[in-house]
Structures are given as C-alpha cells and as structure tokens.
Amino acid sequence: MKPLIYDLTLEELVEWAKDNGEPAFRGGQIFDWLYVKRVSDFDSMSNLPKSLRAKLDEQFSMNALSEITKLESKDGTVKFLFGLHDDHAIETVIMKHNYGNSVCVTTQVGCRIGCTFCASTLGGLKRDLTAGEIVAQVVRSQQILDARGERVSSIVIMGTGEPFENYDATMRFLRLMIHEKGLNIGQRHITVSTSGIVPSIYKFADEDTQINLAISIHAPNDALRSKLMPVNRRYPFDEVMESLRYYQAKTGRRISFEYALIGGVNDQPEHAEELAGVLKHMLCHVNLIPVNHVPERKYVRTSRNDIFQFQRILADQGVNVTIRREQGHDIAAACGQLRAKHMELR
Numbered sequence: 323m324k325p326l327i328y329d330l331t332l333e334e335l336v337e338w339a340k341d342n343g344e345p346a347f348r349g350g351q352i353f354d355w356l357y358v359k360r361v362s363d364f365d366s367m368s369n370l371p372k373s374l375r376a377k378l379d380e381q382f383s384m385n386a387l388s389e390i391t392k393l394e395s396k397d398g399t400v401k402f403l404f405g406l407h408d409d410h411a412i413e414t415v416i417m418k419h420n421y422g423n424s425v426c427v428t429t430q431v432g433c434r435i436g437c438t439f440c441a442s443t444l445g446g447l448k449r450d451l452t453a454g455e456i457v458a459q460v461v462r463s464q465q466i467l468d469a470r471g472e473r474v475s476s477i478v479i480m481g482t483g484e485p486f487e488n489y490d491a492t493m494r495f496l497r498l499m500i501h502e503k504g505l506n507i508g509q510r511h512i513t514v515s516t517s518g519i520v521p522s523i524y525k526f527a528d529e530d531t532q533i534n535l536a537i538s539i540h541a542p543n544d545a546l547r548s549k550l551m552p553v554n555r556r557y558p559f560d561e562v563m564e565s566l567r568y569y570q571a572k573t574g575r576r577i578s579f580e581y582a583l584i585g586g587v588n589d590q591p592e593h594a595e596e597l598a599g600v601l602k603h604m605l606c607h608v609n610l611i612p613v614n615h616v617p618e619r620k621y622v623r624t625s626r627n628d629i630f631q632f633q634r635i636l637a638d639q640g641v642n643v644t645i646r647r648e649q650g651h652d653i654a655a656a657c658g659q660l661r662a663k664h665m666e667l668r
Contacts, residue, residue, distance in 0.1 A: 323407045327356065327382040328461065329454030331494070332503060342377055350503070352378070357504035360465050383407075386458035400466070406431070406455065410448055413481055414459040416466070422475025425463045427456055429492055430483025435517045436552040437538070439584055439613050439621050442482040451483070453494035460499060476511040480536070484553075485514055486522035496533060509533050515580065517553050518562040527569040535569060536578040536609075537562070541588050542596035550588065563600070570605060577604065582611045583624040583632060594632045598639035608636055608643040 330338065336349030348370065355367040364378040387404040390411060394400050398418035403411050415426040433440070434447035464474050477499060479485045485492040492514065499507045509532035516523065517538045526535065541547035544559040554562075566577055579601065583589040601608065610633060612623050624632070629645060636643040 324381060324383040326386050326452060326454035326458070327352075327378070327384050328386060328457040328498075329452050329494075331498065332501060339374075342374075344374060348374060353503060357461070357498075357501075360461060360468065362465070386455050387462055402462075404459070404462075408449075412451070412455075412459075414463065415481070416463050423463075423467055423472055424476040424478055425460055425474050426478045426481050427459045427495075428481030428483055429456055429479060429485040429488045429495075433483050434487075435484050437517070437540070438550055438552075439540075439582055441614075447483075450488040450491060453491040453498065456491065456495040457498050460505065464505065474505065474507065477507055477513070479512075479514040484517055484519060486516040486519035486526070489519075489522050489525065493529070496531070500533075513578065517551060518557050518565075519553075520557040520561050520565045523562075523565040523569055527565075527572040532575070534578065535575065536580055537566065538582075539579045539597075540582050542593055542600055546588060546593075550584075566604070575605075577606045579606055579608045580611060581608055582613045583629055584613045585622040585624045585628075587621065589624040589628050589632055591631065591635060594635035595639075598636050598641050601636075601641050602639050606642065608641055610643060610645045612645075 332349065332353045334349075335352050336346045339348040339352070340346055351369060352367065355361050355370075361367060363384060364375045364382075367375055367378075370378075387406070389402060390405045391403040392400065393402075400416040402414045402416075404414060405411050410431040412428040412431060414428060417424045417426065428451065430450050431448035432445050433442040436443050460474060460477060467473055479492065496512065496514070499505055499512065500509050513534040513536050514526075515536040515538060523535075538551070539547070539562075540550050541554075541559075544554065547554040547559050569575075570577060581588075581597070597608070610629060612629060613621055614623075633643050633645060
C-alpha cells in the first residue's frame with residue numbers, strides 16, 4: 323500500500339514539496355486541501371499543477387477507510403464500521419450533543435488490555451493504527467458533517483484500543499488535529515483516555531498541552547481492579563495514582579475518572595466509600611458508566627437505584643460526579659460491539 327497522505331505533518335508536506343522540485347508553499351496548499359477544503363482525491367486540488375497532482379497520486383493514498391456499515395440512532399448518534407487496507411475493521415462514532423458534535427476515534431485494531439467487561443478486547447490486539455488512519459476517522463466525520471453545515475467540535479480518544487500503547491501515533495494525531503491551519507480543534511475540546519499505562523502518563527504530563535486526560539479506573543483498590551483489568555497487574559493501582567498526582571502537579575489540570583458500574587461487582591456502597599477516600603483530595607471528576615451488556619461476558623447492569631446511591635455517596639464526600647448519558651444504545655454504539663458482530667460473520 324502507498325503511504326497515507328494523512329500521516330504527514332504540514333512541515334513534512336513542505337519538505338516533500340521541496341524534495342520534488344516544488345516551491346515550499348505547495349506543501350501548505352496540500353495541507354489546506356486536506357483539512358480545510360477536505361477533498362476526497364488529489365485531482366480535486368485544483369490550484370496545484372497537474373504534474374504535482376499526478377506525483378501525489380503516484381506516491382500517496384487518501385483512501386484510508388472504506389465504509390462497511392453505517393448505523394444511525396434515534397438520538398442522532400452515528401456509528402461507522404470502516405474497513406482498512408489490510409481487511410481489518412475499526413469503529414468510529416459521531417455523537418450529537420447540545421454543545422456540538424463529538425467524534426470518538428479508535429487507535430488500535432482490537433485491544434490487548436483485556437478488561438473483562440469490554441467487547442473491544444475480544445480477539446485481542448491485531449495492530450496499531452498509524453496517525454493517518456486515526457486522522458482519517460475525524461476527516462471522514464467532518465466531511466459527513468459538512469453536508470449538514472456542522473463541524474466537529476470535540477474529539478474523544480475512547481474507541482477501541484489503548485492510545486498510550488500507541489503513544490507516538492496518538493501524539494502525532496493530536497498535533498495534526500490542533501494545528502491552526504488544519505481542523506484547528508481546541509485542545510481543551512479533546513480528551514484522551516487510558517487504562518493506566520504509567521510510563522506514558524508521565525510522558526503525557528511533560529508534553530505541555532491543554533488536552534484533557536481521562537483514566538479508566540473501574541475499581542477503588544488494587545485487588546478488585548486486577549480482576550477487572552489485567553493491565554493493573556503490570557501497572558498497579560498505587561503506581562497509576564502516583565503518576566496521576568505527578569500529571570496534576572505538572573499541569574494543574576483536572577483529571578476525569580471513568581468508572582463502569584457492574585452489578586454486584588464494583589457498585590456497592592463500600593466501593594463508593596473507598597473510591598471517595600482515594601479521590602476526594604484530587605482535582606477530578608468521576609464519570610459513572612452503567613456497563614453495557616456484552617453477550618460474550620456475564621456481567622449485568624447495576625440497578626437504577628444503586629447507580630444513584632453510588633453517585634450520592636461520592637457527592638456527599640465532595641467528589642465531583644456525574645452519570646454518563648447513554649447514546650446510541652439502540653445501535654450497539656459501545657466500543658467493539660459492531661466490530662465483534664462483523665468478525666463473527668466473516
């Protein structure tokens with residue numbers, strides 16, 4: 323396969339233009355066609371010489387994604403299953419909020435983290451995505467929104483995979499998204515979520531960005547977290563919390579904690595009390611997520627009353643907490659569900 327044009331930064335496009343006997347400004351024009359005008363083929367780059375368009379077409383690909391399935395929810399959520407050049411498939415979700423459109427992107431084909439309640443880990447990790455393959459998910463989403471006169475207002479890196487195990491590609495993707503001459507997504511409108519890859523949390527703290535950090539915590543202690551998230555055996559709970567304290571001291575930014583409530587497993591009052599004890603002195607927000615039913619897993623959803631009780635206990639201890647509004651429930655919008663169905667049919 324030819325290299326993907328979306329893998330290149332503006333600076334690299336400028337260098338490519340010069341290396342191919344073109345003036346440097348041609349690199350900026352190409353970048354503008356990709357991210358501002360958002361064309362779907364090189365021939366549409368009408369202010370470039372035909373010879374340059376031919377070179378681009380000869381050396382690069384723009385076709386990172388092919389649409390396999392598109393599902394639309396009653397609440398406005400749109401979920402895509404995209405095919406990649408090597409016959410793997412990934413999911414991307416556009417979510418409509420009252421404040422704008424958010425795109426949830428995938429960073430890996432499959433996942434090796436092994437969370438026992440998640441469909442994304444079924445089948446394990448196949449490969450990392452390149453930065454360009456992640457970028458293409460947002461560009462395709464924006465092209466769809468262009469038809470409505472709308473734009474991508476925020477990005478969440480919460481799709482399939484562990485972005486901090488594909489760290490370099492994730493950071494390149496982020497830099498492309500926030501570039502002022504490109505899509506120009508505000509840094510504070512982007513959230514990257516990790517299961518707690520400790521070395522990468524330290525690296526991210528030192529990146530000097532305003533991008534939000536979310537942690538999938540799902541348990542208030544080491545023993546229970548190890549049962550739910552095998553990655554905790556590699557990076558124990560205390561080490562994760564220490565890295566987060568470093569992140570907060572370095573950046574001064576609030577951390578979001580994602581906590582999937584699983585009936586009878588991690589949703590009891592004592593779990594809420596223990597979690598509050600761990601978090602009450604941190605600048606943070608807890609997002610309670612009623613677990614999605616995955617046919618291959620045996621977990622059940624926490625009852626409505628228990629969800630509200632868990633929330634009350636945290637709030638009474640001074641922890642900022644909300645219950646995530648579910649979206650796309652009627653179209654299997656949870657991570658990995660659509661891909662898992664696709665894999666079964668192959």
